[in-house]
Amino acid sequence: MDPLEESPWGESAPSQTSQPETSQSQDDAPKPSAPSTSSTRPSRAAPRRMVAQPTRLEAVDDDPLGPLGPLGGPATPGTPDLGQDAPPVPPQKEEMVIRTTMPPSQTRRAGPADPHRVDDADDDYNRSSGPRAPPPVQAAHPSAVRTTTNPSVSVEQASRPTFHISVGDPHKVGDFTSSHVQYAVRTEAYKEPEFEVKRRYRDFLWLYNTLHGNNPGIVVPPPPEKQAVGRFETNFVESRRAALEKMLNKIAAHPTLQLDGDLKLFLESESFNVDIKHKERREPIPTESKGVLGSLGISVGGGSKFVEQDDWFHDRKVYLDALENQLRALLKAMETMVGQRKMMAEAAGDFSASLHALSTVELSPSLSGPLDALSELQLTIRDVYDRQAQQDVLTFGIILEEYIRLIGSVKQAFAQRQKAFYSWHTAESEMQKKKTTQDKLLRQGKSQQDRLNQMGAEVADAERKCHHARMLFEDMGRLMRAELDRFEKEKVEDFKSGVETFLESAVEAQKELIEKWETFLMQLDADDDETVFYRPPVTEGNKPAGADQDGAAAHLGHVLLGSAVRFESLGSFAGVAQPAYR
Template sequence: MFTITVGDPQKVGDPISAHIVYTVTTKTNHPAFKKDSFSVLRRYSDFLWLYETLVSNNPGIIVPPVPEKVALGRFEGSFVESRRLALNKCIQKIANHAKLANDLDFIFFLESDTFSLDIKHRRAESSTGGFLASLGSSISGSKFHETDEWFDKKKTYLDTLEAQLRSLVKAIEAVAKQRTEVITATQEFADTIAALAASDLSKHLSESMKVLAQVETQAKELHDSQARDDLVLLTGTVDEYIRLITSVRLAFQSRTKTYHNMKLTESERLRVRNANEKIIRQHTVDRQSMVPLQREIEQVELKAQEARTKFEEVTRLCKAEVDRFERERINDFKISLERFLDGMLRRQNEIIDSWDGYQKLLLKSTDLNNEAPTAA
C-alpha cells in the first residue's frame, strides 16, 4: 500500500539556524491521499513531532522511534547518512503498521505542503507541553500497583535486553576501533611499499612491489567498507532496538495513564451515586425531579464503563504489540546479521583473490627469470 523513501539530505539556512531537510517521497494507493505519488520536505524536528503525536494518538501502540537528538557533529556526512537511514526505517515501519498507517496525523505528515505553518499553529494552541511531558505528569499522582504478572515479567525482560544491547554496542565499538587501526596500518604499509617500488630497484622487483602496494590498497578499501557496514548494519539495528525499548515502556506508561483515568471515573461514579442517593433519602423527591438525578447517574456509570473498557483494550493491545515487537526483533537482527556476514565473506574472498593473483604473478615472474638464458 505504501512505498516511502527518506532521501536527499540537504543543509539549509544560515549558520545560526542551519538544519538538514530530507525529501520524503510517497507512492501509495491509500484512499485517504489526494494523489498516488508526491514528495515533501521535512526536517528532523518534524519527524520528532510525528513520533510524539503518534504516541499520543495511539495508547498501547509501540510507535517506531526516531533517532536521538545530538548537539555536535550533526552536519558531518557519516552522521547525516546514518540519521537518514534511521528515519527511513522509522517511516517504513510506521507505514507497515495497520493502525499507524491510517492515523490522520501520519497522512498529514506525508502529504501537507504547508506543514511547517500548520505545526506552528498547533503548537501555539497546545498548552500541554507535548504528550511525553504530559504523560509523565499524569502518572506521577497516585501509585500504580501492577496486578498483571505478565507486565512485571516483561519490564524485567526489557531491562535485561536493554543492558545486553548496550553491551553489544560497546563490543561493536571496540571491534570498529580495532578495524580503524588495521585500516590505518594497511594504508601506511601500502604507501611505504609504493614508495619503495618507485626507488632504484630492479625492474622485476619494482613491478612486484607496485602490485603488492595495489593489493594492500584494495585491502584497505575493503576494510574501510566493512567498517561502514559495522555501523550501518549492526550498530544501526542495535541502536534502533534500544530506542524501541523506550517506545515499549511508553506504551506501558500509556496503559498506566488509562488505569488512573479508570480509577478517577470510578471515584466520580461513586461520588455522584452516593450524593444522589443521599438526596433521595433526605428529601421527598417527586418522580419528575428524579429524572435528572437518574440521568446523571447513568452518565457517570457509562463514563466509568468506557474507562474500564479502554484500560482493558490498551492492556490487550500492549500484549499484542510486544508479541509483534519480538517477531520483528528476531527478523530484523537475522536480516542484519545475514547482510553483515554476506558482506564480510564477499570482502574476505576479494582479498583472498587479490593475494592469490599476486602469488601467481610472483611464481610466473620467477619461472620466467629461471628460463632466461645465461651469458656465454
C-alpha cells in the same frame, strides 16, 4: 462360470457335480450375480417339457462361439455320466436363468469402455472370468500456474493502502546559525502516483509525538536520536537517512497508524509548517497528561506506586529490560569492532605509504617491483576495511539502535497503560464519593429534592466516566498484547535479515582479500617473466658491477688499456722518449 452352461442341452453334468464348480464360479464372478443364481435354483425346478427346443437351438446358432464362448466345449474327462445315479436338474430352466442373469453381470464387470483398448469385446471371451485390472493411469503433473499464483489475502488486507516510501537526497541548507539537513521524502500512495516533499529532522520528531499521542497503547517506531556534535558528517547523515526511511516504512505498514490523518499530512503537504500551525490551533497536540483520557474529562496520574496485577505484562516488562541491556552491550561491542576496523584501515594505509617510499629508492628492479605491488595491495586492504566498517553500521548497527529505541517506545506504551489504570481508579474513587454524598442526602429526607436530583445526575456522570476509564484500560491491554506480538515477529525477521546481510558482507570482503593475495603471490611466482614487473634493458652504461666475473675482468682490461694509450700520447706530446712496449 456355471458348468451347467457348458452344453446348450444341459446333458453333460449331473446336479451333484455341478455344486462344487458352481461355488467356484460364484467366487470368480461378481457378487451381485451369484446370489441370484443359487437362490432361484430350487424354486425354478420344472418339467423338462416346458422348455421348447427351438428356442434353445436358435440361441446356439445365433452365437457361433456358444453361450459361454470357449468354455462351451466338451466336458472334462472326470465328469461322470448323466444317467448313472440320479435324474439331472432341468437344464433348460437353469439355462434361461443364467442367460437372463449373466449378461447384466458381464456388463457390470466390463464397466465403461476404455478408449485405449479397442479389443475389449473380444477379450471378454478369450480370457478367464474375474475382475479386469484397471487401465494404467498416469500420475498428474503439478501445474505451473499453481506454483506461481500468489496466496490469497483477506478483503481487509487488500483494501489497505500500499506505501513505497524512500528518504534520500540529504543536503545542508541555511546559514551558520540555522543550518540543518533536509531530506527528500518520496511516496507512492494516496491521491497521486508519486510525489515528493522536503522534510527536516524536527518534522519527523513532530510526526512521532503526534502519532504517539493520537494512538495510546500502540508502539510507534521512533526516529533516531538527536546529535549535536558531528551532525553534518557523511557517515552520520547516511545512517540517519536510513533510520528515518525505515521509521516511515514501518509506520506506513502498521494497520492503524497508516490510517492516521497526520501521517497523510506529513507525506503530502507542500506547506507543512503552515499546515501544522493551523492544525495545532484547531486541535492541540495531545500531551502525556492530556490524551484520550483528558478528552473524556478524566484526570490522569496517580500518587501511589503502580503495582502490575497482570503476570503476562509483568513478565514482558522484565523481558524488555533484559533485552535492552543485552542490545546496548551488543551495540557497544559492535562499535568497538567498527573502530578497530577503521584503525586497521589506517594502519594498512600507513604501511602502503612506507612500502611505496621504499620501492622508489630501491635500485634493484627485481625488488622494487614487488614492493610497489605490495603497496597497492595494502591500499586495497584499506579500502576493504573502510567499506566493511561502514556496511556493518548500516546493516547490523542500525538494527540494534532501532530496537533500542523501539523498546523505549514500548515502555512509553506501558506508561500510558499505567496512567489509564490510575485514571480508572481515580474515576472509581470519585464515583464512590458521589454515591456516599447521595446516600447522606437520602437519609436526610426529601427536604432537599433539588440537591438530590443534582446529586443523582453527578453520580450518573461519575459512573459513566468510570465505565469509560475501565473500558479504555481493558482495550489498551488487549491492544498492547497484539502490539507486543507484532513487535516479536518483526524483531525476529529484522534480526534474521540483518545477520544474513552482515555475514554476506563479511564473506564477500574476505573473498576479495583472498583473491588479491592470490594474485600477488602469482606475480611473485612469475618474477622471471618480464611482463610481470618492468625491468629496464641492460646496457654497457647501466650494467651493474659484479654481474658476472668475466664481464668485470673484460671491463677492467679495457680501462687499463685506455689508460696506457692516454699515457703514451701524453708522453709523445711532452717530447719524452718512450720505450717501445712491443
